[in-house]
Amino acid sequence: MFKELWESFTDALEGLGSVVHFLFRLLVNTPQSLLRFSLISQQIFNSGAFSLVIIMLSGLFVGMVLGLQGFQLLQRFGSEEALGTAATIGLVKELGPVVTALLFAGRAGTALASELGLMRATDQISAMEMMAVDPIQRVVVPRFLGGVISMPLLAAIFSVIGIYGAQLVGVQIMGVDSGSFWSQMRAAVGLSDITEGIVKSIVFGVACSLIAVYQGYYATPTAEGVGRATTRTVVTSAVVILFLDYLITAAFL
Amino acid sequence: MRKSRTLNLGTGSFVLLGFAALFFLTTQTTSRGLSWFGPPHYEITAKFDNIGDLKVGAPVSMSGVEIGRVVKIEFDSNEYKAVVQLRLNERYNKIPTDSDASIYTQGLLGGKFIGLTAGGADTYLKDKDHIDFTQSAFVLENLIGQVLANFTKSKADEQSAAATPADTKSNADTKPKEKTK
Numbered sequence: 001m002f003k004e005l006w007e008s009f010t011d012a013l014e015g016l017g018s019v020v021h022f023l024f025r026l027l028v029n030t031p032q033s034l035l036r037f038s039l040i041s042q043q044i045f046n047s048g049a050f051s052l053v054i055i056m057l058s059g060l061f062v063g064m065v066l067g068l069q070g071f072q073l074l075q076r077f078g079s080e081e082a083l084g085t086a087a088t089i090g091l092v093k094e095l096g097p098v099v100t101a102l103l104f105a106g107r108a109g110t111a112l113a114s115e116l117g118l119m120r121a122t123d124q125i126s127a128m129e130m131m132a133v134d135p136i137q138r139v140v141v142p143r144f145l146g147g148v149i150s151m152p153l154l155a156a157i158f159s160v161i162g163i164y165g166a167q168l169v170g171v172q173i174m175g176v177d178s179g180s181f182w183s184q185m186r187a188a189v190g191l192s193d194i195t196e197g198i199v200k201s202i203v204f205g206v207a208c209s210l211i212a213v214y215q216g217y218y219a220t221p222t223a224e225g226v227g228r229a230t231t232r233t234v235v236t237s238a239v240v241i242l243f244l245d246y247l248i249t250a251a252f253l
Numbered sequence: 254m255r256k257s258r259t260l261n262l263g264t265g266s267f268v269l270l271g272f273a274a275l276f277f278l279t280t281q282t283t284s285r286g287l288s289w290f291g292p293p294h295y296e297i298t299a300k301f302d303n304i305g306d307l308k309v310g311a312p313v314s315m316s317g318v319e320i321g322r323v324v325k326i327e328f329d330s331n332e333y334k335a336v337v338q339l340r341l342n343e344r345y346n347k348i349p350t351d352s353d354a355s356i357y358t359q360g361l362l363g364g365k366f367i368g369l370t371a372g373g374a375d376t377y378l379k380d381k382d383h384i385d386f387t388q389s390a391f392v393l394e395n396l397i398g399q400v401l402a403n404f405t406k407s408k409a410d411e412q413s414a415a416a417t418p419a420d421t422k423s424n425a426d427t428k429p430k431e432k433t434k
Contacts, residue, residue, distance in 0.1 A: 038257070041264045049267040088282050153271020160274040163282065187310060187364065189283050198275070 063165025
């Protein structure tokens, strides 16, 4: 019983260690990969531009819900004008980075993991190694960097669309004054709030892409293994994102 | 070639959209927008006994119209006063030198802002000028203290019927001043 617990603990530790080792390998290979920027650009397109529709739609609805809920709550205290502040701070600091990262893990992370897993299963990665092409440099790092670059941009787009969603419900439907919606927001939201959101989205981008790429690269080369790698990508990403979210929020307080 | 062109176009427009969103967040939702990309402006200072919870970035208004913002708050240790630096829009450059500045509250429990009331002088405020007539923030606790002091005092007066009304008044006036120091 204790032996099994101990073994699962050491397994988890070993997994963490190999993720960190993998991250170092990626970082060491980053300079050479940057020279072939077209590969990274393609991956930004794959993981960023293709996620745009789901991010924008979700942002709009999250913002609209925030507008509706915030209005109902603030109306009790007769301060509906604070809706802009509440929605913006909520979106920029929390919902923007976190929801974007969760959607990103589901949309782009799974695509990365299954793509790399299938490359492993169909021996494409071994073939590259035999042709003396470093698969890390040629395949893995561009995908990792593409995700890291896309995430903050997606989170910013999510927040902006969300703010307009909240404005749509609050100002256009519920009748909050448009001037005080924006001016109270400008008076209350500081640059540090925006910075916190950007830092969060960058960290989440690194975490999501790293997990996806790692799970795909080390997937068991079978159909089942690829499926499991994809599932694990989403589950691990979600837990890690929420954990990191708490840490960064505490650090910024 | 054709394919890579559309691909780069897509990537480029995605990155542009992302940076546009970041730019929007930093300039349109925060108070920083005004000081970075704001219209031409000039700065004046005013000294207050007590600024309450006035914050940097608070609006400066005249007749209810926003004409500038608070950009810096410092403490003058020689005079024991708060020095507030105001940045006013260059468009509103005809404010008389003897105008007075007061600190008001937005709503019942809202944030503080500075209201300017025009004086009658023929000369106008310029950059680096100083407003001499100021009125401190209305501090709720002091007012409550004043009311309570008046209340207990007047009760005591009724009972003893000895103290003069003038005495009561001066007592009530000095009390808040002691507190602010």
